[in-house]
Amino acid sequence: LELPELKELVSLMRYSSNNLNQLTRRVHETGRIYDADLEDITRRQEALWDGVHRILTQLAKLS
Numbered sequence: 001l002e003l004p005e006l007k008e009l010v011s012l013m014r015y016s017s018n019n020l021n022q023l024t025r026r027v028h029e030t031g032r033i034y035d036a037d038l039e040d041i042t043r044r045q046e047a048l049w050d051g052v053h054r055i056l057t058q059l060a061k062l063s
Contacts, residue, residue, distance in 0.1 A: 003055060003058065005051055005054045005055050005058070006055055008051060009048065009051035009052065009055065012044065012047055012048050012051060013048060015044070016041070016044040016045070016048060019040070019041070019044070020041065023037050023041070
């Protein structure tokens with residue numbers, strides 16, 4: 001089963017997780033969060049869910 005979307009999804013998850021960890025550290029240190037950071041997290045989460053949807057759609061076709 002070859003799913004390039006799955007590899008892309010894993011990559012997005014790693015990148016998003018790293019960014020979220022960095023953001024969390026900064027918020028703990030400074031007590032501040034910026035709109036641009038929230039928008040970035042929102043965009044990345046939407047991309048992750050889009051990837052999950054594509055993969056699930058392909059898997060559903062296998063049955």
